[in-house]
Amino acid sequence: MRTLPPFQTLLDRYADDVLGLLRGAVGRADAEDAFQETFLAALRAYPRLQDGRNLRGWLLTIAHRKAIDHHRARGRRPLPVAEVEAVIEASAEPLDGPGLDDGLWEAVAALPPKQRAAVTLRFGSDLPHAEIAAALGCSPEAARRSLHEGLTKLRKELA
Amino acid sequence: MTTKTARAIDRFREAAAAEGLLDVAYASADSPFGPLLLAATPRGLVRIGLPNQDSEALLEELAAKVSPRVLEAPAQLDQARRELDRYFAGGLRQFELPLDWSLSHGFRLRVLEGIATIPYGETRTYTEVATGAGNPRAVRAAGSACGSNPIPLVVPCHRVLRQSGALGGYAGGLEMKESLLELEAERAQT
Numbered sequence: 001m002r003t004l005p006p007f008q009t010l011l012d013r014y015a016d017d018v019l020g021l022l023r024g025a026v027g028r029a030d031a032e033d034a035f036q037e038t039f040l041a042a043l044r045a046y047p048r049l050q051d052g053r054n055l056r057g058w059l060l061t062i063a064h065r066k067a068i069d070h071h072r073a074r075g076r077r078p079l080p081v082a083e084v085e086a087v088i089e090a091s092a093e094p095l096d097g098p099g100l101d102d103g104l105w106e107a108v109a110a111l112p113p114k115q116r117a118a119v120t121l122r123f124g125s126d127l128p129h130a131e132i133a134a135a136l137g138c139s140p141e142a143a144r145r146s147l148h149e150g151l152t153k154l155r156k157e158l159a
Numbered sequence: 160m161t162t163k164t165a166r167a168i169d170r171f172r173e174a175a176a177a178e179g180l181l182d183v184a185y186a187s188a189d190s191p192f193g194p195l196l197l198a199a200t201p202r203g204l205v206r207i208g209l210p211n212q213d214s215e216a217l218l219e220e221l222a223a224k225v226s227p228r229v230l231e232a233p234a235q236l237d238q239a240r241r242e243l244d245r246y247f248a249g250g251l252r253q254f255e256l257p258l259d260w261s262l263s264h265g266f267r268l269r270v271l272e273g274i275a276t277i278p279y280g281e282t283r284t285y286t287e288v289a290t291g292a293g294n295p296r297a298v299r300a301a302g303s304a305c306g307s308n309p310i311p312l313v314v315p316c317h318r319v320l321r322q323s324g325a326l327g328g329y330a331g332g333l334e335m336k337e338s339l340l341e342l343e344a345e346r347a348q349t
Binding site: 003004006007008012015032036039040046047 | 166168174219221222226228
């Protein structure tokens with residue numbers, strides 16, 4: 001078994017990604033708290049981690065679960081619009097169709113949780129379908145479907 | 160890395176310390192010979208990396224041998240840094256900070272524990288150190304225990320010389336060993 005790298009390397013390499021994902025998922029105001037929860041949960045579990053090959057995916061999965069917890073605990077709230085622009089600009093496959101106007105983030109925030117999560121993970125964190133599936137605890141097909149449904153709904157909303 | 164991320168990491172580090180999750184805390188410290196790497200467990204100082212040693216390899220070794228929960232946390236090394244500063248300035252003759260010996264075992268551990276008692280400004284031979292550890296004939300093994308000393312400077316393996324008075328070896332380089340001995344000889348007379 002390969003040994004795990006010092007936890008500090010996870011912070012050095014992926015802290016920006018985790019904070020970026022969380023800003024997209026829970027908003028700027030709460031992202032830092034969720035960041036703490038994510039890395040503390042990761043640090044607690046780290047020595048027992050069996051497979052250190054995809055540490056980025058592992059961290060983003062934890063971050064995503066924390067974001068879901070956060071939404072469950074506090075209910076859905078509107079999030080600042082500037083966030084979404086940053087998320088979408090950074091995405092590998094930008095949404096086509098309408099421009100990045102005020103309605104986009106609200107539309108993302110209004111999606112059902114699974115679709116919203118799939119969209120945020122795909123475009124906010126640039127995760128492949130398999131990792132989105134791992135994060136959501138579903139099959140890759142189901143992840144693809146959630147993403148597709150979310151995007152379809154967004155296009156309709158914003159048309 | 161953005162400043163926001165850096166701030167979030169600072170907060171995380173404090174929270175991790177408060178929760179007792181810093182199995183290995185590390186920080187760098189200045190010295191007249193170049194940057195040192197200091198690492199501590201909750202039990203005490205566990206490792207010092209000398210300026211010519213590879214910090215990254217050393218941290219990976221700690222992750223493998225002690226715990227992968229290795230985090231940069233300068234506040235945890237404050238006492239070590241302060242004592243080393245005073246030592247290099249010539250004002251400290253005996254380190255007081257707690258040590259974690261868990262990287263050393265058996266004969267090596269006995270050798271290093273013996274070395275830790277050599278007074279400031281004095282030297283011993285490898286033979287004397289081997290004898291002190293219970294095996295006068297294991298001179299070579301005593302030498303290699305010195306060479307693998309995880310906590311150099313604080314466990315003063317630089318105070319161990321050959322029978323002839325020759326310097327022997329030093330993980331930080333012979334120049335550093337010589338300078339340390341000169342510093343101590345000078346201060347010991349005052």
